[in-house]
Amino acid sequence: MTEPTTLASLSSALSETIARAAPAVVSVHSHRLRASGFVWKAGLIVTADEALADDGEIEIQFADGSRKQATVVGRDHTTDIALLRFDGNIQPVALTNGVPALGSLAAVVAADRGAPTARLGMVSLSGAAWRSLRGGEIDARIELDVRLRHSQQGGLALNASGEVFGMAVLGPRRVLTIPAATIARVAGQLEKSGRIARGYLGVGLQPIRLDDGIGAMAMNVDKDGPSAAAGIRQGDVIVAVNGEKLSGVRALLRSLGPQSVGSVVDVTVHRGGEPLQFKVTIGERPET
CATH class of the missing domain: 2.30.42.10 (PDZ domain)
Incomplete structure (x- = not known):
């Protein structure tokens, strides 16, 4: 029996890593806009605020094709984080506060009309905390050398070990990652009070x-x-x-x-x- 090549082993490992994360990723449809999101806690979905319509109904589509209505718990445009509530029992994803090293592999697991999608690239910048143009405190500057469609905003960013280190969003001329630490802080405040104090x-x-x-x-x-x-x-x-x-x-x-x-x-x-x-x-x- 032929031994698997290094490339085949890498391909298999990537496929298995993405498959583990995919069940927690959903499509988010709002007034002609499509984005991705992920189950952060039971009944709660985090998505990219920039990719969410300002008003109208919000529908969540899952990998099996089923759909559910969702409501907005809270939004923070300064960190590009929105929190949605839905009636469902999907296993939440586990996030890690680790910041990936410059040059390391990174995968983005998102969804398109409910079906899981994946992109592979590398970490092109890994730096210190920064402030967004809208004044949001972001715990680490993580940029990804990967192409991302609008519908993939809000997808999960994974390192080579399969750990989720943040949410992928479209920034000016580059793909940014909202780190897990920022998501935990902001989504936690949105869950508690529905808004971020300014x-x-x-x-x-x-x-x-x-x-x-x-x-x-x-x-x-x-x-x-x-x-x-x-x-x-x-x-x-x-x-x-x-x-x-x-x-x-x-x-x-x-x-x-x-x-x-x-x-x-x-x-x-x-x-x-x-x-x-x-x-x-x-x-x-x-x-x-």
């Missing part, structure tokens, strides 16, 4: 140029918000936070992540050309 200053800001840098003028102030409570008024120009010069309004807003709620910051403003100091307790952004 910091709130209670002030509408407009960037302006100053002689020595950039400022942010308070165009309107929420009378019940944290800034008003601290004494900041309409027309004040924020020039520094915690002693650091303002680098821009966008950077300031990005700093108001979930961890900022309840913290106290020293805000320096110019009022009538005079510098003033205020201590602002960051609140939680209202849902509206």
Whole structure:
């Protein structure tokens, strides 16, 4: 009997690895959009928020062709994670917090109209935690050298050992992975409260140029918000936070992540050309 070649052994191992993960992967259909998702906990599916329609009914399709309706538990556009609830008993997938090494093999297991699909590539970037363009805290920068269709967003990213290290999504000109640690943190908060808390200053800001840098003028102030409570008024120009010069309004807003709620910051403003100091307790952004 002929011994299997190295390539044949690799092919067999990959096939078995993908087959173990496939039962937890589903198709997610929402208002003409198709994506993939996976069973995170009993009755709960994680999918890519970017690939989910803003409204309308959501249908889940399984590998056996059966379909079920799903409802949105919560969404976080800053980390591209959405959590759905369905009535079913599919075995959840186990995620690992390990970050794959640069150059290691990676497979994406997704679904198309319920049928499992697979892509093979490699980890083209494996780096430290980063902040998305929308201000979300992502626990590791993992990029995959693999082609991904829109319907495969929300699929599982597996390492060569078959461990699931995250969810594959389409980023700008590259395929990104939302790591397992980020999924556990964000999906856990969505399951608990249906939303992700965001910091709130209670002030509408407009960037302006100053002689020595950039400022942010308070165009309107929420009378019940944290800034008003601290004494900041309409027309004040924020020039520094915690002693650091303002680098821009966008950077300031990005700093108001979930961890900022309840913290106290020293805000320096110019009022009538005079510098003033205020201590602002960051609140939680209202849902509206």
